[in-house]
Amino acid sequence: xxxxxxxxxxxxxxxxxxxxxxxxxxxxxxxxxxxxxxxxxxxxxxxxxxxxxxxxxxxxxxxxxxxxxxxxxxxxxxxxxxxxxxxxxxxxxxxxxxxxxxxxxxxxxxxxxxxxxxxxxxxxxxxxxxxxxxxxxxxxxxxxxxxxxxxxxxxxxxxxxxxxxxxxxxxxxxxxxxxxxxxxxxxxxxxxxxxxxxxxxxxxxxxxxxxxxxxxxxxxxxxxxxxxxxxxxxxxxxxxxxxxxxxxxxxxxxxxxxxxxxxxxxxxxxxxxxxxxxxxxxxxxxxxxxxxxxxxxxxxxxxxxxxxxxxxxxxxxxxxxxxxxxxxxxxxxxxxxxxxxxxxxxxxxxxxxxxxxxxxxxxxxxxxxxxxxxxxxxxxxxxxxxxxxxxxxxxxxxxxxxxxxxxxxxxxxxxxxxxxxxxxxxxxxxxxxxxxxxxxxxxxxxxxxxxxxxxxxxxxxxxxxxxxxxxxxxxxxx
Numbered sequence: 391x392x393x394x395x396x397x398x399x400x401x402x403x404x405x406x407x408x409x410x411x412x413x414x415x416x417x418x419x420x421x422x423x424x425x426x427x428x429x430x431x432x433x434x435x436x437x438x439x440x441x442x443x444x445x446x447x448x449x450x451x452x453x454x455x456x457x458x459x460x461x462x463x464x465x466x467x468x469x470x471x472x473x474x475x476x477x478x479x480x481x482x483x484x485x486x487x488x489x490x491x492x493x494x495x496x497x498x499x500x501x502x503x504x505x506x507x508x509x510x511x512x513x514x515x516x517x518x519x520x521x522x523x524x525x526x527x528x529x530x531x532x533x534x535x536x537x538x539x540x541x542x543x544x545x546x547x548x549x550x551x552x553x554x555x556x557x558x559x560x561x562x563x564x565x566x567x568x569x570x571x572x573x574x575x576x577x578x579x580x581x582x583x584x585x586x587x588x589x590x591x592x593x594x595x596x597x598x599x600x601x602x603x604x605x606x607x608x609x610x611x612x613x614x615x616x617x618x619x620x621x622x623x624x625x626x627x628x629x630x631x632x633x634x635x636x637x638x639x640x641x642x643x644x645x646x647x648x649x650x651x652x653x654x655x656x657x658x659x660x661x662x663x664x665x666x667x668x669x670x671x672x673x674x675x676x677x678x679x680x681x682x683x684x685x686x687x688x689x690x691x692x693x694x695x696x697x698x699x700x701x702x703x704x705x706x707x708x709x710x711x712x713x714x715x716x717x718x719x720x721x722x723x724x725x726x727x728x729x730x731x732x733x734x735x736x737x738x739x740x741x742x743x744x745x746x747x748x749x750x751x752x753x754x755x756x757x758x759x760x761x762x763x764x765x766x767x768x769x770x771x772x773x774x775x776x777x778x779x780x781x782x783x784x785x786x787x788x789x790x791x792x793x794x795x796x797x798x799x800x801x802x803x804x805x806x807x808x809x810x811x812x813x814x815x816x817x818x819x820x821x822x823x824x825x826x827x828x829x830x831x832x833x834x835x836x837x838x839x840x841x842x843x844x845x846x847x848x849x850x851x852x853x854x855x856x857x858x859x860x861x862x863x864x865x866x867x868x
Contacts, residue, residue, distance in 0.1 A: 391596040394790060395564045396759075397509050397544045399592050403563070406591045418586055419448065419480050422562045423455020425584030426536050429560050430460060430503055433532060438500040439466050441493060443526065444481075445506040445519075445540075446473030451481035452536050452562070453505025454488045461490045468493040472506060472522050496529040504535040504554045509544025509566050514551040523552050537562040538569065539577045546756055547574030555579075563588035567595060570779045570792055572755060595759060595781075595788040598826055600867035606819060606827045607646070607865060620680035620816035621649035623672070624809055625697070627687045632658050634687025634713070637802045637850050638809035639666045642683075644857040645813025645828070651676050675701065681708040681824075683812035685715025686805040694718040702730040708815045708824075712737045712808040720745035727769040735772035735821040736765075737808060743775055759788055774811075774825045776804065782825045789826050793833025797840045802850030807832050810857075834860035 395403070407413050434440060442457040444450035450473060460467045468491045477485065496502060504526060506519060515523060523541055526533060533556045538544055541553025547568040559578040561569060568574045569581050611618075622642045627635025635654045642650040643666060651670045654662060659671045675682065675697075684701055688694045695718040701709065709732045711719070716738050719726065724746050727734065736746070740758075744751045747765055754761055758781050762773045766785035775781040780791040810832060815824040835856040839848045842856075 391598060391602055393564060393590055394567045394570065394595045394597065395590055396567055396594070399590060399594050400509060400544075400564060400566065403588050403591050407588045413587060415480050416483060418588065419451050419484060420455055421586035422452045422536070422584065423484070424459060425562070425586060426452055426456040426503060426505075426534065426560050427459040429558060429582060429584075430456065430501060430534055431463065431465070433534065433558070434465060434501050436464070437466070439498060440501045440503065441468055441470055441496060441499040441531075442503040443470045443472060443506055443522065446475075446477040446481055447508060448478050448480055449505050449508035449536055451478065451484045453503060454481065454484045456503055456505070456536070457490060458484070458488045461488075470494060470496070470522075472519065474518070496525050496531065499529055499531040502526055502529060502531045502533050504533055504540050504556060506540035506554070508536075509538045509568060511541065511550055512543060515541045515553070516551060520552045523554050527555050533557050533579075535559045535578070538566060538574070542568050542574050542577050543572070544568040546758065547572030548755065549573045549577070553577050558582060560584050562586060564590060567759065567790075570597070570790060571758060575778060593786070595790050597790045597792045598830055600864045603827060603830045604864050604868045606823055607861065616648035619646060619648035620818060621651055621676070621678075622647045622809070622812040622816040623651045623653065623676040623679035623682040624686070624812060625653045625675050625682065625684040625688070625701075626805070627654040627658050628689050629655060629657065630689065631687030632661070633802065634805045636662055636665060637805040637854070638683065638686045639669050640851065640854045641806035641809030642813035643668055643809075644854060645810050645817065647680075647813040647816035649679075650813065651679060677705050679707060679816070681710065681812045681815035683710040683712060683808045685712040686808050688714040688718075690714045690717035690721055692722065695722040699726050702726055702732065702734070705732045707732055708821050709734045710737060710808055710812050710815070710821075711735070713742070713804060716742050716746050724769070727771055730771070733772075733821055735774060735811075735825060737774040737776060737804070737811065737825070739776040739804065759783070763788065772821045772825065774829065776807075780829050782822065782829065784822050787822065789822075791826065791829040791833060793830045793837065795833070795837050795840050795845055797836045797845045797848035797853065798833070800848075800850065803832070803853070806850050806854055831857060831860055831864065834864065
């Protein structure tokens with residue numbers, strides 16, 4: 391697993407390391423600057439012209455250490471001081487040790503080391519700093535950012551007005567949420583870790599890797615049958631959205647559960663059965679199923695709300711609420727979630743979450759982890775907040791799914807995920823692990839499909855057809 395810290399968690403880890411473990415802040419700055427220098431040297435030829443752009447905070451201090459160390463190794467290094475004469479105590483101390491030259495622009499640089507702002511930035515970048523960042527981006531140089539590209543918010547990854555576009559970001563001590571959320575995933579380039587001896591002291595968000603997900607697919611006993619692996623019931627589709635049911639079924643059929651049952655409008659049964667004869671087509675929702683997914687393509691009228699309310703009140707299994715199931719709750723009342731007799735996970739994308747939470751899209755994007763956790767705690771449900779990097783939480787544990795690509799940004803992906811999640815829950819995992827497992831597997835399948843068909847041409851069914859290959863690759867890590 392990979393850990394991702396908020397700004398506050400990183401500050402707490404810093405304090406613990408300095409106050410309890412008795413590592414001086416200057417020694418930590420030396421280690422950070424040294425790590426940045428190592429990555430810069432690895433990218434530079436001996437004749438490269440290197441410019442280290444330093445602000446006046448501790449991020450700038452890391453830059454001065456980096457510049458000093460590169461200078462001692464014979465590199466052509468200069469510093470562009472953009473601090474306007476204001477320095478943190480540690481930055482001022484290491485600046486005095488730098489004996490190299492200065493510059494006031496980015497002309498003729500081969501490599502630029504961005505040490506203007508750190509992860510703590512939480513305001514719009516304006517004035518001189520904004521002009522400096524624009525100059526860095528326009529330089530054509532290879533850009534290495536210290537900790538996080540200047541202008542990217544460390545908590546949510548959003549661009550604060552303008553931000554450096556890095557080729558490599560050296561994550562100091564720990565990865566930050568801003569590296570993977572929001573715009574961070576596009577601005578950071580390749581993120582490389584730099585261990586300087588600071589460990590988290592609080593629970594933090596994590597992402598899973600192949601080996602972690604492989605453990606969620608135990609070997610199946612040969613002495614087993616359909617009933618061994620549970621039943622998934624999908625309540626999906628309408629005259630307007632027949633494809634939603636088809637894709638939901640396609641996802642569930644690849645999940646490994648024993649039965650895929652489907653409650654769809656009567657006129658859809660035979661067309662769907664022609665393409666997916668393995669599924670069972672029902673006259674009503676099966677309340678005995680191990681897991682149930684409700685909402686894909688249903689429409690968000692009062693009928694859907696009444697259906698969802700009845701299932702919440704009377705079903706005892708594991709329930710996935712998606713798409714129009716959530717939109718109906720947003721229209722007619724979300725509080726019905728509080729009285730659910732079953733374990734529930736809601737799976738909204740950002741706009742759907744905005745509707746059910748009452749928050750604006752901007753508010754959700756400003757703190758997706760925090761808002762997902764708050765919703766989970768308020769309504770006693772798990773949350774899968776779907777986005778570029780999806781947030782999965784039970785209100786305490788937070789997992790970020792980092793698998794996937796823009797090929798998933800098309801209609802039908804969510805329907806397929808709902809079916810895959812439902813089938814995964816049916817075969818025995820709890821809802822939190824089912825969400826982790828299904829988002830990761832779908833993301834890997836999308837990456838594979840994109841290599842075959844490009845991110846432009848991939849369809850949801852292309853991704854479904856790559857699920858077996860994705861799982862085979864994941865299982866090889868066992």
